[in-house]
Amino acid sequence: MKAVNEAVNLKLRKFMLPVRRWLALSLFGLMLPLRGLAAAPAGEMSFGVEPMLSARTLATAFQSFRDFLGERSGAKFVLDTAPNYDQFVRQLLAGEFDMAFIGPHSSLLAGQKAGYVPLFKCDGSMKAVLIVDKNSSYQKVLDLKGMTVALPDHLTLGSMLGTEFFRPPLSATPVDVSFKFNDYSNSAAMMLVRGDASAAVVILQTLRVMSPEIQKNVRILAESKPVPHMMIVVHPRMPVEKRAKLRDAIVEFTRITDPKRNIFVQSCSPSDKFLTEQDTRQLAPYVEELRRRLGQ
Numbered sequence: 001m002k003a004v005n006e007a008v009n010l011k012l013r014k015f016m017l018p019v020r021r022w023l024a025l026s027l028f029g030l031m032l033p034l035r036g037l038a039a040a041p042a043g044e045m046s047f048g049v050e051p052m053l054s055a056r057t058l059a060t061a062f063q064s065f066r067d068f069l070g071e072r073s074g075a076k077f078v079l080d081t082a083p084n085y086d087q088f089v090r091q092l093l094a095g096e097f098d099m100a101f102i103g104p105h106s107s108l109l110a111g112q113k114a115g116y117v118p119l120f121k122c123d124g125s126m127k128a129v130l131i132v133d134k135n136s137s138y139q140k141v142l143d144l145k146g147m148t149v150a151l152p153d154h155l156t157l158g159s160m161l162g163t164e165f166f167r168p169p170l171s172a173t174p175v176d177v178s179f180k181f182n183d184y185s186n187s188a189a190m191m192l193v194r195g196d197a198s199a200a201v202v203i204l205q206t207l208r209v210m211s212p213e214i215q216k217n218v219r220i221l222a223e224s225k226p227v228p229h230m231m232i233v234v235h236p237r238m239p240v241e242k243r244a245k246l247r248d249a250i251v252e253f254t255r256i257t258d259p260k261r262n263i264f265v266q267s268c269s270p271s272d273k274f275l276t277e278q279d280t281r282q283l284a285p286y287v288e289e290l291r292r293r294l295g296q
Helices: 002-027 055-073 085-093 104-114 157-166 185-194 240-254 277-294
Strands: 044-049 076-080 099-102 117-121 128-133 148-151 178-181 199-203 218-223 231-234
Touching: 044 055, 044 085, 055 076, 055 240, 085 104, 085 277, 099 104, 104 117, 104 157, 104 231, 104 277, 117 240, 128 157, 128 185, 148 157, 148 185, 157 199, 157 277, 185 199, 185 218, 231 240
Parallel strands: 044 076, 044 099, 148 178, 148 199
Antiparallel strands: 099 231, 117 231, 128 199, 128 218
């Protein structure tokens, strides 16, 4: 047992070394540029948004945010996403986005692989939720034995958290279900609404911005443990002065109370800190799983 514990601790220490460097960079992210990287086209910046929803839904949801940042910074922001998480994360790790709105496990890997630094973090935490038809008879996770469960893309943190509903410690005993992965969270939820799945897993904050058709027809059966919230990271090629202006603009935008303008109004308020070392320890298994699934 001692040998096993030492091996686990060694693996965690190896993981934490680049993470500590990333945390240090996050403290100086508004002041410390890294050199030797290609600059973005003059006056234009790419804003990558992970494909949690379909491209059309994301374009509509983030239009006011993109326009607001453009007005405040004087830059033209081009909203960018991908047809699936695999392509999006590979573009992220290749440094193709000047700025990106991503999950915490992706942000850590992007920091390690491409030097991205945190610019903004949503306050608090987020959870995955297991949802079922509001009129179904399911009362506990065990009731779903033998059923089909719809999940978002297998690279997402929501998907990784979702599979945990069906094994200890969240479930007293393993529950045998069939997983059906989808490119987007709303696609997973629609499988449930259409009757193609008995349950679905989505991030609670994402559920809150889904269509009324979805929200009015589902109920929450179980919730995951809380994990750190979404983040906005910037590529180190972004000029330091622009980072500071953008952070100020993002914070200002989150104070808009009109939900038709502010995509974050129900799910994200600014945090005064980035990921802590405790956060990174909690996220370490998911970062390693993301790396494994990407073949990194």
